[in-house]
Amino acid sequence: MKTSTLSLLALALASTGLTSLPAAAQDDLQRGETVLERRRPEVEQLGVRAGSFLFLPRVEAGATYDTNVYATRDNHEDDVIWTVRPRIDIKSDFAAHALNFSASADAGRYNDHSGENYTDYALQAAGRFDVNKGGALDGQLFHRRNHEGRGDINSLSGYSEPVVYRTSGGEAGYTQRFNRLRARLSGSAQYSEYDDVGLIGGGIARQEDRDRWEYGTVGRVGYEFIEGYEAFVQGTYSWTRHKNDRDAFGLDRDSDGYEVVGGLATDLTGLITGEVFAGYMVRDYKDSRLEDFSGLSFGGRLNWAVTQLTAVSATASRQVRETTASPGFGTASSYTRTVFALGVDHELLRTLVLNGRLQYRQDDFNGNNRKDKVYTASVGGTYQMNRYLFMTSGYTYEKRSSNVGAAEYSDNLIYLRLGAQM
Numbered sequence: 414m415k416t417s418t419l420s421l422l423a424l425a426l427a428s429t430g431l432t433s434l435p436a437a438a439q440d441d442l443q444r445g446e447t448v449l450e451r452r453r454p455e456v457e458q459l460g461v462r463a464g465s466f467l468f469l470p471r472v473e474a475g476a477t478y479d480t481n482v483y484a485t486r487d488n489h490e491d492d493v494i495w496t497v498r499p500r501i502d503i504k505s506d507f508a509a510h511a512l513n514f515s516a517s518a519d520a521g522r523y524n525d526h527s528g529e530n531y532t533d534y535a536l537q538a539a540g541r542f543d544v545n546k547g548g549a550l551d552g553q554l555f556h557r558r559n560h561e562g563r564g565d566i567n568s569l570s571g572y573s574e575p576v577v578y579r580t581s582g583g584e585a586g587y588t589q590r591f592n593r594l595r596a597r598l599s600g601s602a603q604y605s606e607y608d609d610v611g612l613i614g615g616g617i618a619r620q621e622d623r624d625r626w627e628y629g630t631v632g633r634v635g636y637e638f639i640e641g642y643e644a645f646v647q648g649t650y651s652w653t654r655h656k657n658d659r660d661a662f663g664l665d666r667d668s669d670g671y672e673v674v675g676g677l678a679t680d681l682t683g684l685i686t687g688e689v690f691a692g693y694m695v696r697d698y699k700d701s702r703l704e705d706f707s708g709l710s711f712g713g714r715l716n717w718a719v720t721q722l723t724a725v726s727a728t729a730s731r732q733v734r735e736t737t738a739s740p741g742f743g744t745a746s747s748y749t750r751t752v753f754a755l756g757v758d759h760e761l762l763r764t765l766v767l768n769g770r771l772q773y774r775q776d777d778f779n780g781n782n783r784k785d786k787v788y789t790a791s792v793g794g795t796y797q798m799n800r801y802l803f804m805t806s807g808y809t810y811e812k813r814s815s816n817v818g819a820a821e822y823s824d825n826l827i828y829l830r831l832g833a834q835m
Contacts, residue, residue, distance in 0.1 A: 447716055448724040448758045448766065456764055456797045458834045466503050468835075473498040473805070475830030482526050484563035484813075484822040485570070493524045496830065511541040528574045531560045547590035554583040564811065566748065566776055566785065567736055569618070570819060573611040576620060580605045586631075593637040595645075600630045622660035623737055627653050635678065643678040647690065653735065660737065662744065664703060670696035670733065672710050689713030689729075696733045696747060703746035704780035706733050726756040736778070745780040764797040768807075785815040803832045 460469040474497045481489040500517040518534040539553035560575040561568045568576065582603025589596050605627070607620035628651060635645030649672040659665050676690025694710035712730040719725055731751045754772040761767055774787040793807020805828075812823040 447718065447726075448722065448760050451760070453763065453797070456800050459800065461835060465507055466505055469502040469504065471500050471832060471834035473830045473832040475828060477521075477826055477828040479824065479826050481822060481824040482523070482529060482563065483570075484568075484824060486819065486821045490526070492526050492529075494521045494529075495524075496521050496828075498830070509543045511539075513539050529563075531575060531577075533557075533559045544587075548588065550585070550587050552583065552585040556581045564813065564822065564824065571612055572618060573613045576607060576610050578605055578607040578620075578623075582627075595635045595637070595643070597633045598631070600628075602626065602628050619661070622655070622657055622666075623735075624656040625653055625666075625735070626656075627651065641680050644675070645678060645688075645690075646673070646675045647692075648673050664744070665698075665700040666703065666735070666737075666746070667699040668696055668703075668746075670694065670706075674710055674712075676713070684718050685715060687713065687715035689715070694731075694733065698746050703744070706747060706749065706779050708749075722760045724758045726754075726758075728752070728754045733779070745778040745783070747780075748776045748778045751775045751777075761794075765794060767794040768792070783815065783817050783820075785813055785817075785820060787811065787813045801833060801835070803834070805830050805832065 458469055458471070460467045462468075475495075477494045477496060478491070479494060480491045482492045483490060497520045498518065501515065503514040505512045515537045516535070518532065520532045521530060523529045535555065535557040537553060537555040540551065542550040544550060557580045558577070559580070560577050562575065565576075580603055582601065584599060584601035586597060586599030603626070605623070605625055607623045609620050610618050612618050629649060630651075631647065631649045633645055633647040635643045637643045650669075651671070652667075652669045654667050655665075672692060672694035674690040674692030676688055678688035680686045689711075690713055691709070691711040694706075694708065696706040698705055710731055712728075714728045715726065717725045717727075729752065731749065733747050733749050736745055736748050752772065752774045754770065756768065756770045758766060758768045768791075770789070770791045772787075772789040774785075774789070776785040776787070778784070789809065789811045791807060791809035793805065795803060795805040797803045807828055809826045810824070811826075813821055815821050
């Protein structure tokens, strides 16, 4: 997606008569805590208490200026999108166990391109049951409604509107610690359902071939060989089953796959936390006309508290994803997505946090020669006016280059939102 500007932010802050404590006048970061997670008691959200649950409602409203609404290489069309984002989190504070709920929505209305209007939402319930001192059962259920943005790899230029889809599912797992040894076993299932979409000039592009169940089971065993360092091995088996036996081209896109990785998790005095891993993954398709995948798997995330006021985060991942859209070179079974990202958060003032993000993404289609590269850079900031009001603003630049010329685009987004919370 496309997002964030410091110039807008500066003007907005100036208009509010910003005064605040200097950033140095703060409590130290706690172990494993990031700058964004640091407690700020004088401005933090209080919520509404009901027994053992804390209700945390909030809403944001504002505008985003988009310089390339349809994510096209040429003939860019710009627009202003008015957005509203309500959210409520319900958190328990039991002495043992946990039960949490969340509900959120994201609605966007375009000034001139009303066909791009969207209303997304997400519902989730999550819980944990503490079986014993070192063991716990956990699980979650979710339902989401979303849309594919014009820059999405599966969004075709001939569509007259964004594709809307819904995803419902859940996950359950058990974690047990035995002194320095920790083991976890989990399973998940989710169903994705896509709405048909209109075509420019008339007609319908049916999307039911994309409706599918995705299942997975993960086992992991880790050993803390030195305090703060855990070596682990993890195995994943997953399978995908489509609602239709075959798609419009007579292809059976059902598949099975597995991944085996080894890695290192660290919590070095709370200054550096996260994990890195590498291994091997395989994806086999039932239809022999669809290309299988096998190759390197890797990923990880690291958070580094450089100082009490500045934190750096880095992430990397490599995944095989489903697709039915591969214009330019013919049928693809899937695409391999590789992502590297770097982020910086800096607490300039007690109530003002600035951020910057860089990301590189490469999508290689399996079964044809299409290759996409996406570069994203963003800057922004959030100013907490008081305990109940906040403001966030930013700028994002995104560019996709591809050996399919029609898939290339560049885009700029600038946004400003005001928020309220209880």
